[in-house]
Each structure stands twice: as structure tokens, then as C-alpha cells.
Amino acid sequence: MPTITSVDVIDVRFPTSATLDGSDAMNPDGDYSAAYVVLGTDGHTDGDLDGDLSGHGLTFTIGRGNDLCVAAARQIGARLAGRDVDEVAGDLGGLYREIMSDSQLRWLGPEKGVVHLSAAAVLNAAWDLAARRAGKPLWRLIADMSPEELVAAxxxxxxxxxxxxxxxxxxxxxxxxxxxARIAVLAESGYPAYTTSAGWLGYPDDKLRRLCREAVAEGWTHVKLKVGANLDDDLRRLAIAREEIGDRALMIDANQVWDVPRAIEWVNRLAPFQPLWIEEPTSPDDVLGHAAIRKAVAPVGVATGEHCHNRVMFKQLLQAGAIDYCQIDSCRLASVNEIVPVLLMAAKFGVPVCPHAGGVGLCELVQHMSIVDYVCVSGKLEGRVLEYVDHLHEHFTDPVRIRDGRYLLPERPGYGARMHADSIAAYRYPDGSAWAR
Amino acid sequence: MPTITSVDVIDVRFPTSATLDGSDAMNPDGDYSAAYVVLGTDGHTDGDLDGDLSGHGLTFTIGRGNDLCVAAARQIGARLAGRDVDEVAGDLGGLYREIMSDSQLRWLGPEKGVVHLSAAAVLNAAWDLAARRAGKPLWRLIADMSPEELVAAxxxxxxxxxxxxxxxxxxxxxxxxxxxARIAVLAESGYPAYTTSAGWLGYPDDKLRRLCREAVAEGWTHVKLKVGANLDDDLRRLAIAREEIGDRALMIDANQVWDVPRAIEWVNRLAPFQPLWIEEPTSPDDVLGHAAIRKAVAPVGVATGEHCHNRVMFKQLLQAGAIDYCQIDSCRLASVNEIVPVLLMAAKFGVPVCPHAGGVGLCELVQHMSIVDYVCVSGKLEGRVLEYVDHLHEHFTDPVRIRDGRYLLPERPGYGARMHADSIAAYRYPDGSAWAR
Known part of the structure; x- marks a missing residue:
């Protein structure tokens, strides 16, 4: 009967603002960061890195305030110390409900902001622990659950x-x-994906052109560009991208910089480049605004969700007919417990789930949710593409594997967010070697 | 030219869970708390407590996690140290935009949760400082601004x-x-109010009956009760309240415990007691849910807003026809800068603003916003009642003054959130004398 013997939360930050990797119209200079949770146990496991059973999870931020998530995750995670691993892994729904029903912490959201992001970090670590204990990648742990077991969680x-x-x-x-049968399809062909690596707003035109050309050569069928800072720049950059990618799919992402009338006007100006979707055209809270924009910019689709803070907001985006693509995030929603209900609602409304990824470890995490969507929930791949950004994967013990523009099925145990000890030591904030320089 | 010489943020908590004051169906045991911001200056002022010019603001929480707001307010407030008081007071819109455009902190919301609550605390202190510098109560500082000046803020x-x-x-x-002319009306008669002090969920029936009777004797025309934990209890408690208050207005508050179908069913069971409104019948994020409930429980009105996290959510509640009463909160929205636009939208839609108060200092703060609504924005008192809870006022240097169930017009300079030094020393967490015991 292994026991959780330690709950550590570490402030890990990467100085990405120096290179403008990840730059967009709203977030010009993020330092990609993680509030990183480690559940240590006295148990052992076959097939993991060092034979020690542990759970690793994170929430993603872009720098300042990562310390707030670390502090919140410590408070939320403290209740796990001393718990029996089998009991925790056997009732992840109970753990979720226990965390969410702390009414004093709930007041600070409810179910949004720092506290919710931090609950995601702790619950991601708990799901990782459960998957490692079972010796399975997370998607398989879930695919091996009965409908009743999954719903109870x-x-x-x-x-x-x-x-x-x-x-x-x-x-x-x-x-x-x-x-x-669907697992066999993924084992054979992988999960369809798109790349955002070409189109960060801070990149000069020649770099954009070169990266688009490389993306085509690497087999990508979908490419995404950041837009929204300057209309003339956008027109020029989209022309460059279209020249390079031909009739492959082109998506655009405004990162919330517009109000509703401006979004409609701007997207209609970019419409001749036939974008598949406009992502985050306005405030992520504006369900009715997204619905109005969607009506006015069709056939350009509307996508949002990376800042959609909980299942109640996704419910309304779907009810209002506000989105063509549902962009869940593994760290904004409170882990599997909250994501699966969103997958179910999206399937019910016939809206494809195309997760947000990138950041730190988001690709590693959210691929499992897309697989669960296909294998257990929607049964469909049509219209689905999973975001890929070529950043920071080298810091993870089980980085995503991409081939011909598709994610390969994860095979190693866990949820994928475990980082190398060397990376943690180097990027720990503010005392890691990368910051001490 | 006075300068801001210090920015202090203090964790103040009151052990209210011991008495069940403030207990409701969602929050059974809150310890009413404040992340309390003090902007110290080297300036002086006539008419303030000690002759020193300073600014005092807070955000309200119910205990655990108040430390997260303290930490966030320290980060947000740090930019004020060393600033010229006249420049800060002369451009509170600029200060707001500066705080909100920190894209790294924004990621943690955006505009919601711990970061937004803490921005409210800092901005509340800045508005208080501006009012004290001008020697005016906050409502008068605003009433003395031109429409253009107020809109710019x-x-x-x-x-x-x-x-x-x-x-x-x-x-x-x-x-x-x-x-x-409207200021003269308030100076003569005060602002209409209601009391929640009688109806906390944890109070036994005889205490409820006694408090209702006292409320009537004190001149209250509107009384609010907490509901939602147990239907039989609610039926019995509402019968007691109706017996005692006669045909005075009775409001009920479920504090978010129901989903949409259950809210409709439960409220319709309580409808024979003719409640004026049902408050927070479901998730505060569920705009469309509130709209559905409103349709199904009329003529019982729907009220919400104390957990409505920003102006975009209020916009949608109004657009969707989801509310009969708009319950702004002085600490959930980011101070005057965000509240006045909500007052304007509510006026445009013809929805009366009936603020949330109680907690720690919320009555002291939000009374200014109701006065601004009447004097500058809506020009109306019809349908408006401002919440009053008889808790913790003794800790404030300028507590609200109530007569015959109405708030008297504040006359002293500032925004009202300044606490006595003795109270801060006693209730500072965890080292104040009230906690050391």
C-alpha cells in the first residue's frame, strides 16, 4: 500500500521573452512558465524512469504570477500528503469534489483564475500518478474505464x-x-495536428516565409498565424503564408484584442485569404459576442477556449451556437474531471474539439484528451486538428512525437508532464542557473 | 507635491465562522477577511483622522486564500511606490489601464479570480487616496467630475x-x-436599503423570528433570507419571515447551489411566499441559465452579480435579459473604473442596480457606487435597494450610518474602507491577538 510521502510545487520559468517565441497581439513578451507539482510516494513501479512511483502535473502561465499559482497549488495539494495511493487513484472524482468544495478558496473564483489553474496542476499530477501506478499512458487508463467509472470521476x-x-x-x-478499433487507427496513423510554430507575431517576414516553407516540407496540412496588431501587417503576412502553403488550411488567432464590431470588420478584411477559423476574436468571457461574430464572419469559423475558464462557459458557447471549434486546454480546465464533460457536450452539439497546446507541456498533456475524445467520446477525427508548437519539448521525459504533421500515440505510462530533473534545476525561478546568469 | 512613500498590504481576517454569521448554502463557515492595502504618502490633509494623507482599499474574501490576494496585491501595488500623488489622482484611468495591461498577470484570469480581486483592492486604495486628497467623500469626487473626465477614467x-x-x-x-437636486434628496432622506442580518442559514428558527421582528421595528421595508440547503427548512423559515414582516418585501438568496432545472423547481415551490427576487440561483457564470430561470420563475425576479467577475459578464446578463436586479460588488469588479460602465449599461437596459454588500467593508465602499448611480447615471431610486448587513462596522473609521432602513449620505473624505489601527493589529492573520489566542 504505497503512500504519498511528499507534495512539492516548484516555480519553473523559461526566459522565452528574449526570443519572441510565443509572441502575439495580447501577449508580446511572455516567459513560458509552469507551477509544477510532484507527488512523491514510497511506492515503486516498473517501466518508469527511476522505478519510483510518483505523479507529475503542472499548470501553465506566462511569467509573473506563476508564484501565485505555486502558492495556491501548495495549499490545494497539502491535503494529499500522507494519503494512500490506491485510494487516491481509485477515487479521482472524490478528490476533485473535495478540492472544489473548499468554499473559502472557491470564493476567489469561483472555478476560475489562480485557484482553478492551481487545482488543475494538482489534479493533473493525481491523474498522472494513477496512470503511472497502472503502468499505462493516461489515455489508456481512461479507455480502460467503464462508462460508469469515467462518469463517476x-x-x-x-x-x-x-x-x-x-x-x-x-x-x-x-x-x-x-x-x-479506433485505438488501432491511431496506432497506425497518429492524430491529426497543425503547427503554430511558423506564425508568431514578433517574427519578421523572411522568417515567417521560411518557417511556412519548412512546415509544408515537414508534411503539415494546417498552419496557424497570429494576427490582430496591425491590419496592413496581417494582410501582408497572410499573403506570404498563402503563397507558401498553397491550398493547405490556414488558421488565424487574434488573442482577444478586438471588441465585437472590430472583430467582424477585421476578419472580413482578412476573409479573402480563406482562413479556416478565427481564434479568440474577442474577450474569452463574451459568449454572446462570439455568437454575433460567428454569424457575421461565416464561412470563416470561430474558435475559442484556451481561456475559457470552466465547463459552464463551454456549455454556453455550445448552447449559443458561438463556436465552430472547441479549444479545450489541459491546464485552464480542472483536469480530466472537468475536460471529459466538455468533450461530451461538444460531441452532443456536433462541434469538433481542437485543443489549445504549446506553452510548457500543454502538447504533452492535451494529446491524451484528444485521443480520449476520439476513442471514447465522439468517435470522430473529421474536422479535428490538435495544436502543435515546437517549443520546450526537450525538457520533458516523454516528449510528444510528431510524424508527417500528426501526433504519434503515446506509449509510456503517465500524463506526459514529467520534466527532467536537470531542466527543473536550471529553470527554477528565481534561483535556477538559467535565471542566476 | 506629495509622493507615495509606502505600499503595504495586510492579511486581515475575522473568525466569523465561530458564530455562523454569514452562513449560507454554499459557504457554511466563512472567516470574513480582507486583503487590505495602505498607500502611505508624505503629504498631509485637513479633516482626516491623523492629518496624514493616505489611501486605504481592500478586497473581500472568506478566509483561506486571502494570503493569495495579499501576495497579488503586493505585486500589483508595487508600481505605485515613489509615484507623485497628484499624477496618480489626476489619471486614475491611466493607472487602471497600466495595471490591466500587465499581460503576464492577465494570463491568470484574464480579468477574473485572485488577480482581478487584488487589482480591485489596489485601485480602491488609489480612489480613496484621490478622494482624501480632494477632501471629499468618493461619491462627491465623482459627482464633481465632468462626463468626459469620468468616462476617461x-x-x-x-x-x-x-x-x-x-x-x-x-x-x-x-x-x-x-x-x-438628487444630492439634496439623499441628504434629506438617505438611500433605500434592505437587511440580510436576519436570515443567515445557520440561525435557528427562534433567532430568525426575533431578528425579523427587530428588523420591522427598526424600520426595514425589505428583508432577505438565505435558502437552498433544504426545501422543508426553507418553507418553514419563509413562513416565519412572512408572519413577522407582513407585506414588506422578502428576498431569497440561494448562493449558487442549484443547477438550472432544480432552481426553477425549488423557486416555484417557494413562490407562494411572493419573494421579490431569487438571488444567485445557479452558477454565476451561467448567463443563459439565469435567462432560462428568469423566464420560468416570473413574477419572482432574478438577481445576481456578487460573483459576476467583470463588465463583460454583466454586459451579457443584460443583453440576454437574464436579470431583474444588477448586484455589483465593490471588490469583485476592478473598482470605480469598471463599476461605472456597469452602472451605465444597467441604466441603458433599465435594470436597477441593487449592490451586494456585507462582508468586510463592502457596505462602506459600495454605498458610494449606489449614490453615483442615482446622482450621475440612472437618476432613479425606484426599484433600488442597497444591501445592509450588521457586521464588523465597528472596525472602520467611517462606518456606514443607517436610519429607518436607509443609508445616510457619507460626509467624511475617502472611499470608506479605512480600518482602525487597533482592529488591524488584533485581526492581522496569523499573528494578531485575535488569532494568537
């Missing part, structure tokens, strides 16, 4: 006007008999 | 589909010539 509160737990069991049960 | 971003700055100037200008 999820949060359906405030969702019953759209989806009840009973509806969810029915939806999952319908696809359960054919899960293995 | 406000945040209209993401609102232009409902309200532009130009619309706002027009609305304010229409009422500007008659401001003095």
Missing part, C-alpha cells in the same frame, strides 16, 4: 440543462464496444 | 456592441445639470 454540476450523468453514460456506452 | 473595452465611450458621455451629460 467527472463533474456534471451546473450542466444538467444540457447533459446529465445518465446521458453521459449512454453516450460513452454507445462507443465502448468499438474503442479498440 | 473608465474601461469600455469589449463593451462597444452595447455602449461606447461617446454613448456614455451623452448619458452622463443628460443628467449632469440636475446632479445637485
Amino acid at each position: 467527472c463533474d456534471f454540476s451546473y450542466l444538467s440543462d444540457v447533459l446529465t450523468p445518465l446521458d453521459a453514460v449512454e453516450m460513452l456506452a454507445r462507443l465502448a464496444p468499438t474503442r479498440q | 473608465c474601461d469600455f473595452s469589449y463593451l462597444s456592441d452595447v455602449l461606447t465611450p461617446l454613448d456614455a458621455v451623452e448619458m452622463l451629460a443628460r443628467l449632469a445639470p440636475t446632479r445637485q
